[in-house]
Amino acid sequence: MIVAQRKSIPDLLEIIKNHKKILVLGCGTCVTVCLAGGQREVGIIASALRMAAKLKDLPLEVEELTIERQCDNVFIEQAAEAIERNDAVLSFGCGAGVQAVAERYTSKPVYAGLDTAFIGILEERGVWTEKCAACGACVLHQYGGICPVTRCAKHMLNGPCSSSREDRCEVDPKRQCAWQLIYKRLKEIGQLDRLKETKPPKNRRLGQDGGYRTIIREDHRI
Amino acid sequence: MKPEVFEPKIVAFCCHYCAYSSADLAGSMRIQYPPNVRIIRTPCTGRLETEYFMKAFEKGADGVLVAGCLEGGCHFVEGNLCAKRRVNYTKDMLEEIGMEKERLRMVNISAAMARPLADAIIDMVETVRKLGPSPIRQKGSLKQENRL
Numbered sequence A: 001m002i003v004a005q006r007k008s009i010p011d012l013l014e015i016i017k018n019h020k021k022i023l024v025l026g027c028g029t030c031v032t033v034c035l036a037g038g039q040r041e042v043g044i045i046a047s048a049l050r051m052a053a054k055l056k057d058l059p060l061e062v063e064e065l066t067i068e069r070q071c072d073n074v075f076i077e078q079a080a081e082a083i084e085r086n087d088a089v090l091s092f093g094c095g096a097g098v099q100a101v102a103e104r105y106t107s108k109p110v111y112a113g114l115d116t117a118f119i120g121i122l123e124e125r126g127v128w129t130e131k132c133a134a135c136g137a138c139v140l141h142q143y144g145g146i147c148p149v150t151r152c153a154k155h156m157l158n159g160p161c162s163s164s165r166e167d168r169c170e171v172d173p174k175r176q177c178a179w180q181l182i183y184k185r186l187k188e189i190g191q192l193d194r195l196k197e198t199k200p201p202k203n204r205r206l207g208q209d210g211g212y213r214t215i216i217r218e219d220h221r222i
Numbered sequence B: 001m002k003p004e005v006f007e008p009k010i011v012a013f014c015c016h017y018c019a020y021s022s023a024d025l026a027g028s029m030r031i032q033y034p035p036n037v038r039i040i041r042t043p044c045t046g047r048l049e050t051e052y053f054m055k056a057f058e059k060g061a062d063g064v065l066v067a068g069c070l071e072g073g074c075h076f077v078e079g080n081l082c083a084k085r086r087v088n089y090t091k092d093m094l095e096e097i098g099m100e101k102e103r104l105r106m107v108n109i110s111a112a113m114a115r116p117l118a119d120a121i122i123d124m125v126e127t128v129r130k131l132g133p134s135p136i137r138q139k140g141s142l143k144q145e146n147r148l
Ligand code: SF4
Pocket: A131, A132, A133, A134, A135, A136, A137, A138, A139, A140, A147, A148, A149, A150
């Protein structure tokens, strides 16, 4: 899922400072699961913004709405009336959600209330970890299901870097060395020979190099 | 004429098994505590989430007291520890908003601690009295929000 966290209340106030009526728009999918922009968080943020504005004597009306998915037109439509009656939208979707809403309602300013951070998982209660950098050419099969692109601080495809300490990464001892994990996992599944192959450099053009990426499925186009 | 003393309105969330029982016991023992608190009984303080505290302040509470079981003595094992983290999170948020975080406090009280509960309430009332009325309440009631 996409993992994000909320901006601070002073930052949010600064972002919406020129508006008197705003819609705080939540998203019921990824950011609900990572406790950043779902219905509950929208309620808390709306309360906080109302109080903060009040303390600063700013006239501010805040409406709350959470739709199922902000990155999907079918659901964005459901916010039409609420967006119409407000001056601006403070979206609590991920970066994609914010832009999808903004593209759909071009006459209203749409702002991001969250800092979208990464694609990751819930590691334990209250802890999310990045697992995938969306590189565009997945190599997980070669590394026992542990992504060196994302989880090795040096993104090494032919690791380890020789500076790991015990099972810790030299860059940050709080993190596990991805290559230690890769080695252990490959050993466990009897595929250590995969490490004998030298992997060529990755084609970075499939990643974020050169602008945004598009996937076209002709078989699904109409 | 004596100047009017500010009487804070405090919402006290008390867990059923400990703090609320100690409030009952205080009644049976005829221990007095200030009438400034409005007690809300919850099954466990672990039931409480950030939005409960935020709503209380938004509606004009001068202070919010959360009273749960002693640490290690929660009827639901660790509900009070969850509540403690949420109270701390909300305190940080109050600071971001520009409110004094001392308006929110958590205390741990067992069912037998009637006197300490009364003392905790007295102390909370005095703390909030010194802070003065909630700036939210002072600026008039908030417009009813549109929740969809
Ligand atoms: S190799 Fe690329 S696509 Fe696969 S998990 Fe790593 S970053 Fe994601």
